[in-house]
Amino acid sequence: MSTIEQFRHETRAWLEANCPPLMRTATAEGELVWGGSQVEFPSDDARLWFERMRDKGWFCPDWPLEYGGGGLDAERLAVLEGELRRLKCRPPQINLGVWMLGPLLLEYGSEEQKRSLLPPMARGEVRWCQGFSEPNAGSDLASLKMAARDAGDHFVVDGTKIWTSYGDKSDWMYALVRTNPKAAKHEGISLIVLDMRSPGVKAAPIDLISGKSAFCQVFFDGVQVPKGQLIGPLDGGWSLAKRLLQHERKAMSKFGEISLPAHFHLLPLLREYLPQPSTQGEHALYARAVANAMDEHAYGLTVQRMGEEARAGEDVSGLMAIMKLTHTEQERDKFEVLLDALGVHALGWQGEAFSDQQLAITRGWLNSYALTISGGASEVQLNVIAKRVLGLPEAKKADGQKGAAV
Numbered sequence: 001m002s003t004i005e006q007f008r009h010e011t012r013a014w015l016e017a018n019c020p021p022l023m024r025t026a027t028a029e030g031e032l033v034w035g036g037s038q039v040e041f042p043s044d045d046a047r048l049w050f051e052r053m054r055d056k057g058w059f060c061p062d063w064p065l066e067y068g069g070g071g072l073d074a075e076r077l078a079v080l081e082g083e084l085r086r087l088k089c090r091p092p093q094i095n096l097g098v099w100m101l102g103p104l105l106l107e108y109g110s111e112e113q114k115r116s117l118l119p120p121m122a123r124g125e126v127r128w129c130q131g132f133s134e135p136n137a138g139s140d141l142a143s144l145k146m147a148a149r150d151a152g153d154h155f156v157v158d159g160t161k162i163w164t165s166y167g168d169k170s171d172w173m174y175a176l177v178r179t180n181p182k183a184a185k186h187e188g189i190s191l192i193v194l195d196m197r198s199p200g201v202k203a204a205p206i207d208l209i210s211g212k213s214a215f216c217q218v219f220f221d222g223v224q225v226p227k228g229q230l231i232g233p234l235d236g237g238w239s240l241a242k243r244l245l246q247h248e249r250k251a252m253s254k255f256g257e258i259s260l261p262a263h264f265h266l267l268p269l270l271r272e273y274l275p276q277p278s279t280q281g282e283h284a285l286y287a288r289a290v291a292n293a294m295d296e297h298a299y300g301l302t303v304q305r306m307g308e309e310a311r312a313g314e315d316v317s318g319l320m321a322i323m324k325l326t327h328t329e330q331e332r333d334k335f336e337v338l339l340d341a342l343g344v345h346a347l348g349w350q351g352e353a354f355s356d357q358q359l360a361i362t363r364g365w366l367n368s369y370a371l372t373i374s375g376g377a378s379e380v381q382l383n384v385i386a387k388r389v390l391g392l393p394e395a396k397k398a399d400g401q402k403g404a405a406v
């Protein structure tokens with residue numbers, strides 16, 4: 001048996017023995033485990049699964065051992081991911097630090113930053129939030145204004161961030177700040193990390209019409225951030241932000257699979273509710289469902305191909321925008337077909353009158369729209385693809401300025 005087959009054999013055996021049966025089922029509403037100092041477990045099995053994966057170093061399987069990772073190479077990582085999918089294992093924890101900041105720190109962090117920030121992240125002890133968007137800086141992120149003023153051995157941070165998911169529940173934030181207001185728009189920005197318990201930080205939840213919201217607006221009033229918490233070069237944060245957004249897009253292209261309470265398979269549901277299509281409209285629904293299922297299959301194959309290309313040492317970073325765009329739009333289209341086909345059987349809100357399926361589809365449907373915006377809206381992904389993948393010239397706005405694309 002080759003060493004890689006040996007690894008597959010051992011991994012499969014370990015997962016069979018250590019992933020509790022309940023953790024091999026679709027995640028029900030509210031059952032995602034967010035790592036961090038206030039981690040909560042919906043069940044004993046969720047705690048066990050979290051602890052076992054943590055102790056194995058498999059929250060971050062491909063990070064180096066010295067920073068708390070599992071030390072797996074790309075080939076072994078692919079085996080592990082395949083085995084996790086095969087057993088339909090739930091993610092043991094969700095953490096923006098692991099998905100986005102960690103990989104960036106491995107590339108750009110100082111040795112001291114790697115040693116202090118990565119191991120707690122890899123143990124799921126710190127919950128991270130992302131402080132990028134501001135009231136007037138979303139798609140056009142480089143317009144951000146939150147200022148970090150040089151005050152000797154520390155920065156003084158003033159301003160506000162908005163749409164910060166779980167800002168009120170997070171321990172630390174990575175944030176883009178303006179460190180040089182006189183420099184050109186993209187050149188005076190830096191990336192810092194900060195403790196959300198620092199004096200002067202206030203996270204205010206934002207109420208949404210749905211009644212449920214992870215969003216916060218976070219206010220910073222004279223917050224002191226030690227200089228050692230600057231990541232990468234001063235005023236050089238824009239290229240780090242672009243790199244981090246690639247990691248975010250990679251995570252987002254996978255998120256649909258794990259954020260939904262259940263993975264809905266369109267065609268079986270359609271057959272259940274519409275076993276004998278007769279009208280033109282009903283046949284059209286089947287045609288849309290088949291097209292969506294084919295797209296989903298093609299997407300899965302492309303993910304596999306990308307994995308193989310990455311393992312062969314090819315640079316696949318430019319494809320992240322394509323994958324994020326494709327996956328989030330496919331998920332949204334899938335829910336649109338579901339809603340058109342199932343009608344009232346797919347719509348529900350709080351209350352006993354509605355089935356779990358109605359609630360799950362309605363939430364999934366609304367969430368599918370949110371996922372086409374977060375991590376950069378679809379239109380922005382199209383701009384990124386045009387510019388960075390296809391190499392097309394940048395569009396000019398009506399006023400002659402360059403268009404925005406992260």
Ligand SMILES: Cc1cc2nc3c(=O)[nH]c(=O)nc-3n(C[C@H](O)[C@H](O)[C@H](O)COP(=O)(O)OP(=O)(O)OC[C@H]3O[C@@H](n4cnc5c(N)ncnc54)[C@H](O)[C@@H]3O)c2cc1C
Pocket residue numbers: 129130131132133134137138139140162163164165370371373374375376377378379380383403404405
């Ligand atoms: C679920 C969710 C979670 C989020 N979590 C976070 C978070 O944790 N931290 C954080 O910092 N932010 C977060 N965001 C914010 C997110 O990054 C922004 O919403 C996003 O970048 C869009 O910015 P905006 O809302 O200001 O919209 P705008 O930038 O005002 O865009 C409005 C519309 O105009 C379109 N548009 C804008 N510019 C162009 C252009 N140049 N060409 C074509 N069309 C354009 C957009 O596509 C969009 O349809 C989250 C958003 C969502 C939905």
